[in-house]
Amino acid sequence: MATMAPDRWTARDSDDRLQEVQTWNVSTRAGQKRLIGRGRRIAEELTTLAPDKTRAIFVALLSRVDIRSDRIDITVYRRNLIELLHAQSMDAGAPVGKPGSVSDDTLMLTVKARLQRVGREMKMLVENADGKTSADPGLLRVVARAHDFQERLMQDPNLTVPAIANHECLSIGYLSRLLRLPTLAPDIITAIINGKNPPQLTAKKLMRLAAHMPVDWAEQRKRLGFQRQ
Secondary structure, three states: OOOOOHHHOOOOOOOHHHHHHHOOOOOOHHHHHHHHHHHHHHHHHHOOOOHHHHHHHHHHHEEEEEEOOOEEEEEEEHHHHHHHHHOOEOOEOOOOOOOOOOOOOEEEEEEEEEEEEEOOEEEEEEEOOOOOEOOOHHHHHHHHHHHHHHHHHHHOOOOOHHHHHHHHOOOHHHHHHHOOHHHOOHHHHHHHHOOOOOOOOOHHHHHHHHOOOOOOHHHHHHHHOHHHO
């Protein structure tokens, strides 16, 4: 929220709610902190709402979304954004009505992103505020499962690979490939966690390559595409 140009909070509607929000001194550190705190609470609340409620909020808030080759431009209705920031909760006072009547009373937010071909598909990689790309949930899941299974085998000498495969409803072949992932170089694991892995490296591709993954870390980086970054 701190990137929303505080000096531009000038809504053209004069109802009481807008007048009250406009009294926030967002050009001061305290005012900006208040907006940022409310923004974080909104992000947390959105994950708990029913899909239809979430959709209604976005329909009321968004004017348009333009996906470009190097960014995503998100145009929001200023009036409804102010109402959302003012509301104490999503269930009480959230802007789910019609958008502002003035067509140009909008605010544009830009998110850095880039299109990357991954196999036969195009993938949109979105960066966060720190310039970092979000981690791939699929990659995180297979790496986490691999380390979890390895830890369980090390802690229980009586536990076997077939027993884990049966309990987890996995084939022994799949589990065997999965158990090769803990041998990946530490910097490869770190890159996956931080979303810095090559865009073409997906969970499916990693599992396919795991069957013949070399032990040498330099060879691993080459095979997984890290040397081309």
